[in-house]
Amino acid sequence: MNPVSFFPENIKKALGKPAPGAWMPTIPPACIRLSSGYPEPSLIPVGPLQQATEQLLVEEKDLPLHYIGSPRTERLYTFIQERMAQRGMTASRHELLITAGASQALDLIARILLDEEALVVMEAPTYMEAIEIFRNYTDQLLSVPIDGEGLQTEVLEALLQKRSREGKPLPQLLYLIPTFQNPTGTSMSTKRRHHVLQLALTYNFLILEDDAYGELAFGARPTSLKAMDTENRVLYVGSLSKVIAPGLRIGWMAGDAAFIKAAAWFKKDLEHPYSQALIMTLLENVSYEAHLKKLQNRYEQKCRVLQTALQEAFGEQASWYVPGGGYFLWLHVPGIDAQAKLADALKAGVSYIPGEHFFLRQEEGKEYVRLSFSMEDEAAIVTGVQRLKSVLLD
Numbered sequence: 058m059n060p061v062s063f064f065p066e067n068i069k070k071a072l073g074k075p076a077p078g079a080w081m082p083t084i085p086p087a088c089i090r091l092s093s094g095y096p097e098p099s100l101i102p103v104g105p106l107q108q109a110t111e112q113l114l115v116e117e118k119d120l121p122l123h124y125i126g127s128p129r130t131e132r133l134y135t136f137i138q139e140r141m142a143q144r145g146m147t148a149s150r151h152e153l154l155i156t157a158g159a160s161q162a163l164d165l166i167a168r169i170l171l172d173e174e175a176l177v178v179m180e181a182p183t184y185m186e187a188i189e190i191f192r193n194y195t196d197q198l199l200s201v202p203i204d205g206e207g208l209q210t211e212v213l214e215a216l217l218q219k220r221s222r223e224g225k226p227l228p229q230l231l232y233l234i235p236t237f238q239n240p241t242g243t244s245m246s247t248k249r250r251h252h253v254l255q256l257a258l259t260y261n262f263l264i265l266e267d268d269a270y271g272e273l274a275f276g277a278r279p280t281s282l283k284a285m286d287t288e289n290r291v292l293y294v295g296s297l298s299k300v301i302a303p304g305l306r307i308g309w310m311a312g313d314a315a316f317i318k319a320a321a322w323f324k325k326d327l328e329h330p331y332s333q334a335l336i337m338t339l340l341e342n343v344s345y346e347a348h349l350k351k352l353q354n355r356y357e358q359k360c361r362v363l364q365t366a367l368q369e370a371f372g373e374q375a376s377w378y379v380p381g382g383g384y385f386l387w388l389h390v391p392g393i394d395a396q397a398k399l400a401d402a403l404k405a406g407v408s409y410i411p412g413e414h415f416f417l418r419q420e421e422g423k424e425y426v427r428l429s430f431s432m433e434d435e436a437a438i439v440t441g442v443q444r445l446k447s448v449l450l451d
């Protein structure tokens with residue numbers, strides 16, 4: 058038997074591409090991980106989760122362990138609605154779907170909206186897993202550069218005008234991480250947010266707003282595209298991974314009821330009721346606002362430490378956008394080949410993600426490095442930067 062012969066053509070094609078994450082070498086255990094977009098271990102509320110586990114099972118017994126699950130799932134929907142409302146976004150119950158992390162929401166959105174002909178426009182650079190997800194559905198991907206104010210909407214407009222003039226297909230979807238972007242830490246300016254919403258109307262496309270880091274503001278938090286959208290063209294994706302715990306896999310999507318209905322259709326029983334009930338029990342017991350404040354302060358502090366260390370180590374030989382929130386800093390070191398230097402960096406005891414993996418055209422990312430300040434503590438960040446300097450400026 059030839060197992061491969063059973064795959065349909067679209068799956069064969071997807072499997073012919075590099076495996077997700079295959080480029081990443083194993084990170085030696087003692088390495089300082091400036092590569093990982095993980096929360097700081099001490100900020101994961103292990104104690105309160107242990108207590109919530111006990112409480113949930115005492116109060117509800119087997120209930121959250123069934124397919125239907127706990128009444129707390131509905132309360133989680135309400136919690137998300139209230140949280141969105143505090144940030145100026147409305148989503149009725151029919152306009153909201155809890156998913157297994159933001160990742161499942163991205164995959165479901167791709168699944169319901171994209172076929173092989175569909176064109177998706179993304180930022181350059183963008184979240185590498187999103188590139189992988191969209192590539193499973195279509196090869197028609199284009200990117201538009203960002204700068205310190207996020208997506209360059211003038212460049213997007215020029216692209217749309219040109220395609221429209223030439224009678225070429227227009228995008229179905231624009232994928233954006235407009236707030237505390239992965240990998241650059243930048244946010245779109247208000248002016249560009251208005252502009253992109255207007256372009257979506259003029260050229261009739263949908264916007265997928267990935268707000269995985271939107272809660273982690275160090276200062277002012279930009280208004281989300283979803284909150285500014287009067288036409289229901291924005292499909293909003295949120296996540297509790299970066300603020301509570303990624304292993305619980307709690308994310309959501311919010312948008313027009315027709316899209317939510319279609320996504321729920323394909324999600325069907327791929328639910329995770331226990332996780333939903335557990336996180337809701339936790340949220341009943343702790344102040345989400347206070348927890349968030351703690352995270353914001355901690356990540357802001359570590360971001361500052363990283364920047365000071367970079368300034369001291371690299372001086373004029375590197376530059377970066379100052380992150381307004383989130384987990385990441387995007388380092389530009391002119392003249393380097395970040396991918397080629399990775400093996401030496403791992404030997405020196407520091408990991409990072411070479412910029413090329415965040416681009417559709419990989420060569421654009423050669424001189425860039427994504428550094429995460431989320432996981433390691435201050436002392437490790439400082440040591441990590443010294444190691445980085447010895448490798449990148451060698």
Ligand SMILES: Cc1ncc(COP(=O)(O)O)c(C=O)c1O
Pocket residue numbers: 094157158159160161184234239267269295296297298303307308
């Ligand atoms: C921009 C962005 N979107 C989505 C995700 C996935 O989040 P989740 O853990 O909720 O699936 C990540 C995780 O790194 C991310 O950086």
